[in-house]
Structure formats: C-alpha cells, structure tokens
Amino acid sequence: MKKEYVSQEKLHNGKITAQLAKEWLQREQSLLINAQTGTGKTTSLMNAALQLATQNELSEYYIFTAPTVNLCEQIAQNHPNGTILLTGSVKRKEELINQHIGEGNRVFITTYDQAEMLVSHLKLLNNTSKYNLIIDEYHRLIADYNKNFRKKTMASLYKLQQKAKSVIALSGTPQLILLDSFDSLITVERSAKPLFNEFSIVSFPKKMPLAKCLLPYIYRRVNDGHKVIVFLQSVKRNKALADKLNENSISAINIDSSIGKDNNAYLSIVQLGRFPENIDVIFTTSLLAEGISINIEEHEKIEVIVVAHKFSNFFSPLTIEQISNRIRQPYARFSIFTENPSDFENCNSMLYNYEQKFRSLKIEAQNSKQNLIKMTNGVTELTVQSISSCERNAYLALDGKSIVIDELAILNDISKDFELYYKSNRHAFIAALKKQFPHYTISCVDYDLDSQLEEDATKEDISISDIPLSQRFTDQDFELLQKRQKQFDFYLKNHDLEPAEKRTLKALLPYTSCYNLLIKLAENFSSTQVNLLIDTLNGYVELQTLKRTNNTNFTLEYVQLIAGEVGDNYFTVKELKILLHEAHKLAICSIDGNLLPAEKMQKIYFFKREKRTNSKRLYSLELHTLATIAAQFNLTNEEVANLLKCTIKKNEVIANVDLIYLLLAS
Numbered sequence: 001m002k003k004e005y006v007s008q009e010k011l012h013n014g015k016i017t018a019q020l021a022k023e024w025l026q027r028e029q030s031l032l033i034n035a036q037t038g039t040g041k042t043t044s045l046m047n048a049a050l051q052l053a054t055q056n057e058l059s060e061y062y063i064f065t066a067p068t069v070n071l072c073e074q075i076a077q078n079h080p081n082g083t084i085l086l087t088g089s090v091k092r093k094e095e096l097i098n099q100h101i102g103e104g105n106r107v108f109i110t111t112y113d114q115a116e117m118l119v120s121h122l123k124l125l126n127n128t129s130k131y132n133l134i135i136d137e138y139h140r141l142i143a144d145y146n147k148n149f150r151k152k153t154m155a156s157l158y159k160l161q162q163k164a165k166s167v168i169a170l171s172g173t174p175q176l177i178l179l180d181s182f183d184s185l186i187t188v189e190r191s192a193k194p195l196f197n198e199f200s201i202v203s204f205p206k207k208m209p210l211a212k213c214l215l216p217y218i219y220r221r222v223n224d225g226h227k228v229i230v231f232l233q234s235v236k237r238n239k240a241l242a243d244k245l246n247e248n249s250i251s252a253i254n255i256d257s258s259i260g261k262d263n264n265a266y267l268s269i270v271q272l273g274r275f276p277e278n279i280d281v282i283f284t285t286s287l288l289a290e291g292i293s294i295n296i297e298e299h300e301k302i303e304v305i306v307v308a309h310k311f312s313n314f315f316s317p318l319t320i321e322q323i324s325n326r327i328r329q330p331y332a333r334f335s336i337f338t339e340n341p342s343d344f345e346n347c348n349s350m351l352y353n354y355e356q357k358f359r360s361l362k363i364e365a366q367n368s369k370q371n372l373i374k375m376t377n378g379v380t381e382l383t384v385q386s387i388s389s390c391e392r393n394a395y396l397a398l399d400g401k402s403i404v405i406d407e408l409a410i411l412n413d414i415s416k417d418f419e420l421y422y423k424s425n426r427h428a429f430i431a432a433l434k435k436q437f438p439h440y441t442i443s444c445v446d447y448d449l450d451s452q453l454e455e456d457a458t459k460e461d462i463s464i465s466d467i468p469l470s471q472r473f474t475d476q477d478f479e480l481l482q483k484r485q486k487q488f489d490f491y492l493k494n495h496d497l498e499p500a501e502k503r504t505l506k507a508l509l510p511y512t513s514c515y516n517l518l519i520k521l522a523e524n525f526s527s528t529q530v531n532l533l534i535d536t537l538n539g540y541v542e543l544q545t546l547k548r549t550n551n552t553n554f555t556l557e558y559v560q561l562i563a564g565e566v567g568d569n570y571f572t573v574k575e576l577k578i579l580l581h582e583a584h585k586l587a588i589c590s591i592d593g594n595l596l597p598a599e600k601m602q603k604i605y606f607f608k609r610e611k612r613t614n615s616k617r618l619y620s621l622e623l624h625t626l627a628t629i630a631a632q633f634n635l636t637n638e639e640v641a642n643l644l645k646c647t648i649k650k651n652e653v654i655a656n657v658d659l660i661y662l663l664l665a666s
Contacts, residue, residue, distance in 0.1 A: 002184040014191045015040035021048035021168075025062075025132055030167040030181065032138065034174045035188035037293065037325030041170050045134050046079045046107075052132075053082065053106040059129040060165070061122055062107045065115045065157070066136040067144065070266075071292060074273065075136075076109050086110040086118060097121055112140075116156040130165045138169035139318070142176050145412040158408060172325060173318040176354060176415050178407055192439075195324055196304070198333040199440040201430065203340045210237070210309060214337060215244060218281055218305075222250050223500035225528025226301045226332060228281045231288075231323050233312040238283035245281055252281035255288065269294060273328075275302065286319070288326060295328045298599055301528065302331040308338040308429075315422040315429060316415070317436040324437075336433070340446075341426040349427040351435065354414050361413070365395040365405045372396065372403065469523050472496050473505060475515040485509055504530050511537060511646045517639050525633075532603060533633055537647040539604040540624050558583055559605045563623050570611060570618035607632055 008014065016035065021044040024031055035041045042064075049062035066072045069087050076085040084100040086093055086108060097118065100108075110118055115133075122129045135141070135157070145154040161167050161181070171177060179185055204213040218228055232238055238254040245252035253265050253276070265276040269288070273295045276282070296302055306323055308314045314323070314336075324334050395413075397406045422429040434442055472495055481488055488506050497505070504522045507530055512518050521530065546556045561583040571579065580598040602608070606621040607628035622628060630640045 001179050001182055004184055004186045006186060006188045008189050008191065011039070011188070014038070014193070016044040016188065018044050018047040018051065021045045022052060024168055024186070025049065025052060025166055028166045029183040030161065030164075030169075032169045032171065032174060032177060032179065032182040032185045033188065034171060034185060036172045036190050037322075038191070038328055039188055041188075042075060042136060043078065045168060045170075046075065046083075049107050049132070049134065050079070050082045058106070059126050060106065061129065061131045062134070063110060063115060063118060063131055064108065064134045064136065065110045065112055067112050067140040068287070069111055070287065071136065072109050072111050074292060079109075083107045083109050086114045088113060093117065094121055098125075101125070112144075112157050113150070113153045115160055119160055132166045132168075133160060133164040134168045134170070135161070136170050138171040139173055139177055142178075142408060142411045143415050145408045154408065173321055175318060176411055176418070178411060194330050194439070195327070196331045196334045198443070199335075199437060200333065200443045200445055201336045201338065201433070202445050203338055206339045210307065210337070211241060211244065214305075214307070215241065217337075218245065219248070219250065220499060221303055222280045223527055224301075225526050225531075226303050227275055227279070228303050228305060229275075229288075229294075229326070230281065230283045230305045230307065231285070231314060232283060232307040232309075233285050233314060235285060237311070238285070242281070242283050250280050251278060252283065253279050255282055255284045275300065292326060293328050294326055296331060298329075300331075302327055303333040303335060304331065305335045305337060308336055308423075310339070310423075313419055313423065315419045317422070317429075317432040318418075320433065321436050338426065338429075347427050348425045349431045350425075351428060351432055352418050352421045354418060357414050357417065358410060361395065361410045362405060362407070365410065369396055369403050369405060467496070469497075469501060470519050473501075473519070473522075478509075478515040478518060481509060482513070500527060503527065507531070507534060510650045511643050513646055514639075514642050517642060529633070533643075535600075535604045536624060536629060536632075537643055538651065540629065541644065541647050541651055543605060543623075555601070555605075557586075558601060559623060561586055562602070562606065562621060566621045568620065570609075570620045572616060572618060576619055576621070 006016075006020070010020065011017070016039050021041075024033070025045075025048055033041060046064060049064065053060075053062055064075065064083075066075060069089075072085060072087060076083060082105050084096060084105065084107075086096070088111065090096065093114070097108075108118055119131055122131060141154050141157060144150045158181075161169075167182075169177075169182065174185070202213075202217070204210075214230075218230070221228055230238075230241075232241075235254070235256045238256065242252040242254045255263075255266060255269070265279055265282070268274050268276040269282075269292060273293050275294055275296060282288075304324065304327065306314050306320055308320075314320060320336070395406045395409045397404055397409075422432060430442070430444065473492070477492070477495070481491060484491070488509065489502075492502060492505075501522060504525070504527060505518070508518055508521055511534060512521075521533070525533065542555065543559060546553055562580065565579055565583065577599075580602055584598040584601075602621065605624060607624055609620045609622060611618050611620075624632075626637055626640050626644065629635070630637050633640075635643075
C-alpha cells in the first residue's frame with residue numbers, strides 16, 4: 001500500500017480544501033485519510049461531492065455515511081442544500097430517494113446501517129449506476145464489528161467499500177485499521193496549534209467512591225468559571241451525578257441515546273455546535289466521543305474529563321484522543337480520572353503491540369482453516385457447522401463455497417484486548433497516553449495530595465448555605481483579618497464558608513479597605529470575574545509605574561503598540577485578534593516584563609468598547625482608566641479608587657508613584 005503525506009503548506013489556514021478533496025474523489029481509488037479533527041475533512045469532502053455531482057453523469061452518486069444519527073444530523077445541518085438525510089427513523093425512504101433524484105440531486109448522507117439499503121435502491125432504479133463512498137470515523141467499522149452489536153451492518157458496509165467507484169475513509173486514529181483494504185494511506189500533517197492548555201491525570205484510591213472524588217472537583221471547577229464535559233460510560237451513573245449537582249445549584253445534564261431530539265442542550269450541540277448556554281456540566285457516554293464538534297468563544301473556559309474506571313472502559317488511548325478533539329478551539333484543560341493501581345498490579349509499562357498481535361492471530365486462523373478443510377474433506381455442510389461453533393476463536397467465515405479468514409473479527413478482538421491490556425496495566429496506560437499526546441506534559445496528580453482540592457472534598461454531600469455571606473463573615477472578621485491576613489485559613493476554619501467563598505474572600509482581602517465593598521464583590525462576582533478584576537488592578541498600577549520609568553519593557557512596548565494601532569478605530573473580532581498577535585510578535589524582543597498571551601494582556605490592560613452595524617459587531621480598545629475599570633466591573637469610581645489604593649499599598653509603589661495622578665489619570 002502506498003503512503004502519502006499532505007503538508008500544512010498544501011492546506012488553507014490549516015483546512016483541507018474542496019479542490020484537494022475533489023482530486024481524491026476523482027482518483028477512483030480506495031483512500032484512507034488520516035487527519036485530525038479541525039482540518040475540515042468532512043466539510044471539504046461534502047463540498048467536493050456537491051460540486052462533482054453537478055458535473056458527472058446522472059447515474060453517478062455520492063454517499064457520505066457516518067456511524068451515529070447525531071453525527072449525520074450535524075453534517076446535514078451544515079450542508080442542507082443538495083443533500084438528503086437517511087436514518088433508521090426516516091419514513092418512506094424509497095419515495096424520498098426518488099424525489100431527491102428527481103430534483104437533480106445525487107448526494108446522500110446516511111448512517112452506516114442505511115448505506116446498503118440506499119445502494120440497493122439506486123441499483124433498482126438504474127442497474128448501471130455507480131456510487132462513490134465517503135465513510136466517516138472509519139475506525140468504528142472495526143470497533144463495532146461485534147456479533148452482539150453491529151457485525152452485520154459493518155460487514156455489509158465493508159462489502160460496499162469493495163464495489164464502490166471510489167472510497168474515501170476518514171479517521172484521526174487509523175492504528176487498528178486494516179491498511180491492506182486501501183490503495184493509499186494519506187496522512188495530513190497535524191497542526192502545531194494546541195488542543196488544550198493543560199493535561200492532567202487524577203488518580204484516586206480504589207476504595208474511594210467515584211462520586212466523592214469527581215463531584216467536589218467539578219464543583220470547584222464550575223465555581224472557578226469553567227464549563228465541564230464528563231465522558232463516563234455509564235448512563236445510570238451519569239444521571240445520578242447530574243441530579244446530585246442540580247440539587248446543589250449547578251446546572252448539569254445527561255446526554256445519552258435516549259434524549260429527545262427536541263432537547264435544547266442536544267440541539268445546541270448537534271445543530272449549532274455550541275456548548276449549551278445555561279448548562280454548566282454535561283455528562284455523556286461515547287455518544288459524543290466521535291465526529292461531533294463543539295465551538296467555544298475566547299472567554300469560555302472548558303474542561304473535558306474522561307473517566308477511565310472499572311465500569312467506564314475508556315482505556316484506549318485512541319478513543320481518548322478522539323474525545324480530546326471534540327472542542328474545535330483550544331480549551332483550558334483535559335483530564336483523566338482513574339483509580340490508583342492495586343498493590344498487586346504489575347508495573348509493566350510496555351506498549352501494546354497490536355501489529356504483532358494481528359500477525360499472531362492471523363497465523364492461528366490460517367492453521368485452523370487448513371485443519372478444518374482436512375477434517376471435513378472439503379467444504380461441506382459440516383464445514384459450515386464447524387465454522388459456526390468455532391468462529392469466535394478461529395476467525396473463520398464462509399464466503400460462497402470458500403472458507404475465508406475474517407480479518408475484521410480479528411481486529412475487533414484486538415481493539416477489545418487493547419483496552420483490557422491498558423486497564424490491567426496502568427503504568428503502560430500512562431506511557432501510551434504520553435506517546436499518543438507527544439506535545440503535552442502530562443501532570444499525574446494523586447487525589448489525596450492534590451492541594452487544589454479542599455479538605456472537605458471527600459464529603460458525600462456538597463452543601464451550599466442559605467445564610468447570607470455577611471452573617472457568616474462579619475465586619476469584625478474583616479477588621480481582624482485586615483491586620484492578620486496570613487491567619488486567614490486558620491481563623492475561618494469554623495465559619496461555615498463554602499470553598500469558593502473562602503477563595504474569593506482570601507483573594508480580595510488585600511485589595512479593599514471597605515467591608516461592604518468586599519461583601520458586594522464576593523456575593524456578586526464569580527471566581528473568573530474576581531481574578532480578572534485583581535489582574536486588571538495590578539496591571540493598571542504596573543502600567544502607570546512603567547510609564548514613569550525609562551526602561552524598555554515587553555508589557556509597556558506591547559500596550560503602546562496596541563494603543564497606537566487601534567486609536568479611535570473599530571475592528572471585527574478577527575481583525576482585532578490579528579492586530580493583537582502582530583503586536584505581541586513585535587514586542588517580544590523586549591524580553592523583560594510579564595510575557596502573557598496576547599488575549600490575556602488585552603483583557604488586563606484595555607477596556608473593550610462595542611458598536612453594532614446592521615451586519616456585524618465591531619470593537620475598539622482603550623487603555624484602562626479609573627472610569628473604564630468602574631464601567632467594566634459595574635463599580636463606582638469611589639469603589640475603584642479604594643481598590644487601587646490597596647493595590648498600590650500591596651505592590652509597595654507608594655513612594656514611586658504620585659497617588660493622585662495614578663487615580664485620576666485618563
């Protein structure tokens with residue numbers, strides 16, 4: 001089999017072009033495309049098929065098939081013109097196919113199980129008809145080839161593949177795919193753009209119930225301003241965990257195959273490709289693990305959690321990579337929750353060799369085939385019965401009058417053995433993840449030693465007090481702790497404060513000398529807003545100080561470049577982003593200073609103004625003043641002045657900066 005490579009230079013902004021996709025289809029070969037999520041392979045091939053359908057003869061069709069209904073629905077939603085969606089629930093399919101063709105359309109979107117029906121009907125309409133087959137998430141053909149699941153569907157799809165004019169199979173994880181079925185493997189160069197910022201593995205004791213570990217962790221992340229997607233392969237547990245969070249004022253939902261198609265959260269993900277607006281936490285199974293794409297805004301902080309547990313068999317590094325790709329834009333953190341290895345579990349860290357396993361099982365099958373033919377003196381009815389009785393072990397099947405080796409069955413067993421191996425060898429599991437994600441530093445965190453988790457994290461219930469914060473943290477507490485801030489944790493140990501409240505009060509305490517302002521901020525600001533406010537205050541004081549020095553500094557250079565470029569002009573989000581990054585590159589030569597990402601520096605040092613036209617929103621940036629900080633955080637000028645005075649004191653710059661100038665600068 002030939003191997004080809006597509007570099008980033010041949011892509012357009014990291015995306016596969018429709019022209020490249022057309023060239024693949026016109027080769028009339030069987031091609032396996034290895035491309036990561038986000039390269040636009042689905043969109044480019046759909047657009048290519050729609051273009052070719054108008055050029056080629058009327059009896060040539062293009063069939064795009066995917067493993068799940070929700071994935072097909074998302075594809076159809078993105079390409080409504082010239083296509084028709086065929087799933088098991090669609091009524092009067094033949095009539096709809098005839099109508100679709102009668103309107104001059106020849107592109108179809110189907111689930112795997114409907115592809116054979118479609119091809120059969122097209123052949124009935126015209127025996128000379130030809131079809132081009134595009135198979136999305138092709139690795140599922142192996143994973144689902146199970147006689148207790150969808151073996152017949154996958155076998156028929158595999159046969160359709162052999163008879164198609166051209167085949168384009170898509171997968172981001174082709175390791176377990178039978179490459180001999182293809183003329184060429186085309187690997188698209190992976191983008192250097194990170195999928196997420198942090199990668200952590202959180203291990204917890206085997207005796208600790210999952211809920212006691214997972215719920216407090218989620219509770220903390222949500223209160224830090226994150227939205228969370230949890231992949232856990234147990235519908236029952238997902239529902240129970242979602243109910244528990246909802247009881248404690250965190251909006252959670254379970255999305256599984258039983259959810260109604262009119263559910264707003266489901267529609268938001270499948271049709272709009274967005275995280276549901278009013279939901280904090282999504283629990284789901286492998287239903288959303290492949291194909292589905294979720295888009296996020298720059299300000300949204302998302303964490304994806306995979307639970308690899310005795311009742312949640314997410315131990316395949318290939319599946320985990322698929323899950324990690326569900327978010328289109330870089331997101332905050334990707335985490336895996338798993339049990340600590342048992343004391344008796346071995347320390348084997350060797351990677352699973354699936355190629356060697358395949359060769360070994362195929363040799364066994366060949367020996368079984370020869371022995372079976374000798375025993376039965378050729379292919380007879382007895383041969384067929386013998387095959388049926390030993391098929392699971394021997395991987396043999398009858399094709400007409402010939403005994404053949406069922407290679408798909410071998411690969412399916414290897415895919416299961418692959419997961420079981422890593423489930424039993426946790427050290428090897430971590431080693432495999434490091435190989436699968438070579439560009440990330442994976443932090444392995446012992447749950448008991450995780451300083452980010454609160455002391456009460458193992459409590460069964462997560463309580464939220466109904467008593468106002470001002471009655472649990474009084475002005476006497478404030479007065480005392482203003483003088484003794486280092487005693488904060490010890491002093492407030494028995495004050496019935498929630499973990500998020502403790503963190504907020506502790507963070508804000510050095511920044512205000514007014515008790516009422518502290519309570520106002522703690523009660524009305526999320527952790528994200530508190531952190532941004534503190535960063536903005538420190539940034540404002542830092543910038544005013546830098547302006548009075550003659551030192552070349554990255555921060556000063558950067559904000560002056562932005563202020564000079566923007567002026568009074570307004571820009572689209574894309575234009576503004578380009579401007580921020582170009583200024584970041586220019587200022588990077590001034591190596592002293594705080595080398596923050598461009599977007600974070602914009603949030604800290606600038607006030608973002610918005611105006612709307614009939615067709616779009618435009619934005620401008622203005623360096624922060626006392627008034628703009630007040631406007632951004634819905635505070636009064638007096639409240640901001642109070643915060644800034646404390647910031648100056650905390651940063652010990654009173655002697656170097658004219659306080660009146662600093663507070664009134666515009």
